Amino acid sequence: MTTDGRTARAERTRRAVIEAHVDLIRRGELKPTGAQIAAKAGVSLRSLWGHFGDLETLFEATGTELMRRLDDAYEPVDPALPLDERIDAYCRQRAELLEYIAPFARASSLRAPFSPALQRIRLRHIERAKEDTMDLFADCFEGVDPAVRRQAENAIGVATAWPMWMSLRDVLRLSVPESVEVVKRAVAALLSEVSSTAPTRPEPAMAS
Structure with missing residues (x-):
């Protein structure tokens, strides 16, 4: 696999994990485990921690994504x-x-x-x-x-x-x-x- 291909695949995995994390919380799972997130994202638990390292890194990535969504939807009041x-x-x-x-x-x-x-x-x-x-x-x-x-x-x-x-x-x-x-x-x-x-x-x- 080329370097570009590996990078794209890694980014898809990261996006899938963040989306899974967001979706689980939105559905009421307030403390989703790594295993739940990995299963929802369709990746292995090893792959999840290989990309994020620990929960703190995942929390930071998910929080940044939510801030991005809020910024995209923001319409300033006149x-x-x-x-x-x-x-x-x-x-x-x-x-x-x-x-x-x-x-x-x-x-x-x-x-x-x-x-x-x-x-x-x-x-x-x-x-x-x-x-x-x-x-x-x-x-x-x-x-x-x-x-x-x-x-x-x-x-x-x-x-x-x-x-x-x-x-x-x-x-x-x-x-x-x-x-x-x-x-x-x-x-x-x-x-x-x-x-x-x-x-x-x-x-x-x-x-x-």
Whole structure:
């Protein structure tokens, strides 16, 4: 087999393993074993570990694939919309994303305390939410003290991330629309608070 052929075959195996991992979790198998993943992918267990080495490497690869899918599906909210419409659209968008990743987030919660790879993936999700927030609501942060800005950025990032959503959906047992309204209220309150700390701009001088 040529080098190109071996590379293509290796990539197909890796893709099959990642797809199998994703599919098993989506179907409710929150802690799939290597044997289950290999069987689902149609490869040998030896081949699976030959390509990924260990669970940490597989977690990193699967997390990266999920982030890629989310990036492909992402459609930015128009920052020119009125603030209340931006908040509504953004929180509904976050709800869709969080419902999509729900099985993977639940699976991650079982292993994350012992997995640096899963901890990194969780942080990447929150950092991405913070970046989106700062882009969409940049006008609310104009002139705000950097320390206050960081605090608000972290607060909104957590308010629109999985831990908050899990509390609403899995603990309080709220519906998706009810949960969206809670998140909207939290985001609106945080933005209002941070905006109130910005210095008041002087009124333009009237021409004589």
